Amino acid sequence: MDNANTLLAQARARYTQRQLAEQLNVSDRTVARWESGETACPTMLAPALKELLGLRTSAGAGDxxxxxxxxxxxxxxxxxxxxxxxxxxxxxxxxxxxxxxxxxxxxxxxxxxxxxxxxxxxxxxxxxxxxxxxxxxxxxxxxxxxxxxxxxxxxxxxxxxxxxxxxxxxxxxxxxxxxxxxxxxxxxxxxxxxxxxxxxxxxxxxxxxxxxxxxxxxxxxxxxxxxxxxxxxxxxxxxxxxxxxxxxxxxxPAGPKLHTILHKTDGTEPFLEWDGDRFFDHENDEVQPKFTLTPKLWAYLQAYAAKHKAAGNGFGFGLVHPMGTSRTLSARYYKDGSEILVAQDGLRPRRLTPRECARLMGYDDTFRIPVSDTQAYKQFGNSxxxxxxxxxxxxxxxxxxxxxxxxxxxxxxxx
Missing domain, CATH: 3.40.50.150 (Vaccinia Virus protein VP39)
Known part of the structure; x- marks a missing residue:
């Protein structure tokens, strides 16, 4: 199987960075980072790149x-x-x-x-x-x-x-x-x-x-x-x-980092008709506030982690950053999101949105989420x-x- 980086190089022979960025719902800068080798092109984009190149997979549909x-x-x-x-x-x-x-x-x-x-x-x-x-x-x-x-x-x-x-x-x-x-x-x-x-x-x-x-x-x-x-x-x-x-x-050889699945706050987050502004406020270029932890929950998680750290246990929340990776997304993520909390400058951390969970599991943005946030978290955690x-x-x-x-x-x- 051609890997995503190889397919990207082939696609760049036909398309500009801007055209590829538009087709893949990413920023021009992201495509440039993939090309330079600063970060790896996510494997989950290989099918989309193959489609752009008009390539068939190893078997025909219905084989x-x-x-x-x-x-x-x-x-x-x-x-x-x-x-x-x-x-x-x-x-x-x-x-x-x-x-x-x-x-x-x-x-x-x-x-x-x-x-x-x-x-x-x-x-x-x-x-x-x-x-x-x-x-x-x-x-x-x-x-x-x-x-x-x-x-x-x-x-x-x-x-x-x-x-x-x-x-x-x-x-x-x-x-x-x-x-x-x-x-x-x-x-x-x-x-x-x-x-x-x-x-x-x-x-x-x-x-x-x-x-x-x-x-x-x-x-x-x-x-x-x-x-x-x-x-x-x-x-x-x-x-x-x-x-x-x-x-x-x-x-x-090297997997993608979290920034490849996180909502983009630089004006390049694609607007998905089936999501609308459910997860991301496109007018203000920010993740919807409901995904940021409440003061009470954030205080509880910090106290819980401190308690177990003092006892010599490894329990606690998992704070992640765009250039890092995460723990396993679980079906209990809907409860408090503690295993994967996204750091926010000047703000309390937030949960991943269901759309980000979909991306984390390799689903592209055409995949629709017709259920509640709670059910979506359970579904992607079990997927x-x-x-x-x-x-x-x-x-x-x-x-x-x-x-x-x-x-x-x-x-x-x-x-």
Whole structure:
């Protein structure tokens, strides 16, 4: 994959700095800094630069079909669409996330696509055929006894018994029924140690031994793609043997800094019709005052941090600056914003706005935010970093296309 800096250089052969700045919704000075190497061009802008250059991604639109489970607001989907995928089925139970998803993927309301809420009661045989199963499933502990005990009791063992009652069970039963060429599952880094490692052990045994897939796992930190530390475990599986390697990942050598996602107060902040002045006061070139902490909350956070510092703990707020990076954006950000507080000269710090959170997760400014600020913070805190998903899709796609042309070697397991 051409990285964003390479694409930028190609685009500059066709466009002026001003034209590129207008197309990418940044200032002329920002484009100049990217060109000079003062800062790296954000990886999340690579799709936009490719579009400007008229380049096709590694696969054509619709080259493979995928389903989007535990879809949230569609972050994983965006990454796989970039490399030729077409979504044929989506499941998301949260009504607010569904609203955001359908606002940004309106085609999902057409007959060619199925959208369901809770996946648990949905029959696996009714899931459309697909080539890749995608899912950012919640992790839950499994309550299982040893196989020998189950045998002695005359009970089933394997994934049907070991994972029953968990959301991972729904992933397993659909894979078993539909036998896709591949899957990609995403979860928090701590999945490996969850429930003293038992959860991860059951997942791996199910995917490898019970379902017969070749499985590869890796923890990826998004810091080289967007300006936040965000470590997530990625589990990739293929129905047939492959030469897939995580070494094929192209990780940018230096990630962007926070100024690339913060609202610009120098008169260059783009006006987005769908946002209006909800997050940014364009008349006065300033972030809306409601995002600045109240005196009471700021005093509380400082006292809280001082208390834990005195006790030798590391708890406290995270104050960030434009040339720095941030901690992980979490779903609890709506409560007080303490993990990522933007310093303001002469003012109390402020929270990121929902639009800045979207940018921090790699969503471009065309992504619409139709829900309340509280729900938006939860959604982006629970989402994935879309450029990371795009890069994973890039290295998976050639193997998926190859397997698609081969017959399935393993039949579904019988009950």
């Amino acid at each position: 493979f079909k995928f389903i989007d489970l535990f879809a949230g607001i569609g972050g994983i989907r965006k990454g796989f669409e970039t490399h030729g995928g077409r979504c044929v089925f989506t499941s998301e139970w949260n009504k607010y996330a569904e609203k955001t998803y359908l606002t940004n993927f309106p085609d999902d309301q057409e007959d060619s696509h199925t959208f369901v809420g809770d996946i648990q009661p949905f029959p696996a045989e009714e899931v459309p055929d697909h080539d890749i199963l995608l899912g950012g499933f919640p992790c839950q502990p499994f309550s299982i006894a040893g196989v020998s005990k189950k045998n002695s009791l005359g009970r089933l063992h394997g994934f049907e018994d070991a994972t029953q009652g968990t959301l991972f069970f729904d992933v397993a039963r659909i894979i078993n029924e539909k036998r896709p060429a591949a899957f990609m599952l995403e979860n928090v880094k701590n999945l490996r140690s969850h429930d003293k490692g038992r959860t991860f052990a059951v997942i791996m045994e199910t995917l490898q031994e019970e379902l017969g897939y070749e499985v590869h796992t890796k923890v990826i930190d998004a810091i080289n793609f967007t300006p936040q530390h965000r470590e997530r475990i990625i589990i990739v599986g293929f129905r047939e043997p492959t030469d897939f390697s995580w070494d094929d990942l192209e990780i940018p 994935v970093v879309t450029p990371v998903m795009s890069e994973i899709a890039r290295i998976m796609t050639p193997h998926v296309l190859k397997i698609m042309n081969q017959p399935a070697a393993v039949e579904p397991l019988s009950a």
